[in-house]
Amino acid sequence: MAASIKDVAKEAGVSIATVSRVLNDVDVVNEETKKKVLDAIKKLGYRPNIVARSLKTQRTKTIGILIPDISSQFYPEIVRGTEDVANIYDYNIMLCNSDSDLEKEKEYLRVLKEKMVDGVLYMSSSLEPEILNLIKQLELTTVLVETKDPEDIFPSVTIDNRAAAYDAVRYLTEKGNKKVAYIGAYRDVVTAWAKRYLGYEEALKDSDLEVNENLTFFGELKAQTGYEGINKILEKEESIDSLFCASDEIAMGAINALRDKGIRVPEDVDVVGFNDIYAASIFYPKLTTVSQPMYDMGSVAMRMLIKLVNNKEVDHKQYVLPYNLIERDSCKK
């Protein structure tokens, strides 16, 4: 039989109310009494009923995490970063896969509110006004990851996707490449991913190269898109000398398509990917790619959120983390 709060009160020689005050960290208990209570708790191995306490304190020490899909190559490391920090501060995470489906996101937000999570990390490459409004309406303390709201009302953790893509494409043009292809996410969706195309365009202009529609292909951020993309691009253009892809999956699919056509990477075509997922460094050839600090995005966001739910000040609310171009074997040296 587990020890109850009554047993602790008896052992410490104080009232139940006093034990409760110690547990809830209300600062009206003198140090000596506090010590007695804590000793009794330790001796009896008492574990308070957190759920009952949650009702009183309106804190559950639980953070809701809304992500598109934990089984993608991108989110697991971010989630790991969040949970490691949560664990340090005695928080737990409630994980919700939204599939970027608006109705599912809304339902999860409502459920998280009902379950009285202390805060929410919202991860997505996009952000619908409806979601922002619901978060406001439910008064959920929220940090955005990978995306931000247009007015910077919500705290966020992102990287500069446009600048990262710009750097990657400049890296290709500075090697003397003239026909730089691009395979990425659909342009009509305004997302973190779509911004990568803007960086591509800008880099071409700054390299005195024209943007040639025939050299671009848009689809999902998947290997299949890369494979298809190469085939479509090479139907329209005789050759390319380099390729920037908005994800590593696309880059790997594209390299497989090039290989099937007898075109060598990097001898014939330089390829740069994006994200630095696990497979990037195992793939042959090892991918040169823009590394997103996925673990850090999760841990920085969680640290900020825990500060916010505890009404502590945060240095700045819009964190833009550094990215990094990792040179491996898919570009000529």
Add this chain to the structure above:
Amino acid sequence: MAASIKDVAKEAGVSIATVSRVLNDVDVVNEETKKKVLDAIKKLGYRPNIVARSLKTQRTKTIGILIPDISSQFYPEIVRGTEDVANIYDYNIMLCNSDSDLEKEKEYLRVLKEKMVDGVLYMSSSLEPEILNLIKQLELTTVLVETKDPEDIFPSVTIDNRAAAYDAVRYLTEKGNKKVAYIGAYRDVVTAWAKRYLGYEEALKDSDLEVNENLTFFGELKAQTGYEGINKILEKEESIDSLFCASDEIAMGAINALRDKGIRVPEDVDVVGFNDIYAASIFYPKLTTVSQPMYDMGSVAMRMLIKLVNNKEVDHKQYVLPYNLIERDSCKK
């Protein structure tokens, strides 16, 4: 201002106690009254305080999930399977990364008990008696995934790792291979992974081949182990004609090591991996591998757990799911 239980009672023309009985699904409310209450709930958009209700019903509609590491290549898809099923039945998951650290596992189990989760999915390739005892002591309804207890006391979802490895190695020997190497997890740990070695030994014997220590290498289930393993094995033996690896990561590392030595896969060496992770079908050459039904392991386990926490019968408690040898391009046809 959100509607309260009082507002619902007023709207429906019943007492608060009646609304509460409807919410908690106690069967003493007549259908007509129940309908009135449900209509009022709908009309007012009332959402009950789940935390307060949890204390009363002793149910939180939350399941704790203990895994070694969400950022590995293996667990995300299992977790996705669990969450999809949880979502169907209005459960949420609380995700805990244990790093297979015994102390961390114990602490998480205690926290999950305190947070009154309805049940726990425990995932690990191993299982310490201490963990089993703690689960019993805390009276946590638990389903084991990927592992099982020696006495089959706990329900579990696994695959037959020994048989799967046996089949993979027989596949190699039936192609006429005589020098089948093995790179896998340390043998001294009794885990799901170590069983794969037993399948290897057995298959060699049944193929009238001798087990040659020089052809084996043990380490972690990582690409690095595969890379090192090939180098060590080829220091001792002049050549191998095939290789079975206890993980796809190992297989990919090994293939990279073979490539660096100018040895071709599959022309010179047939390679079979294990798990069928995402990268396996993108890698060059595409990996022939034993596919574990990761998503299904998660969804079957969650379905069983939800039945158990609702005191419903389950057909059988020890689920052994089918595996599948996927033939791709890392073995000769």
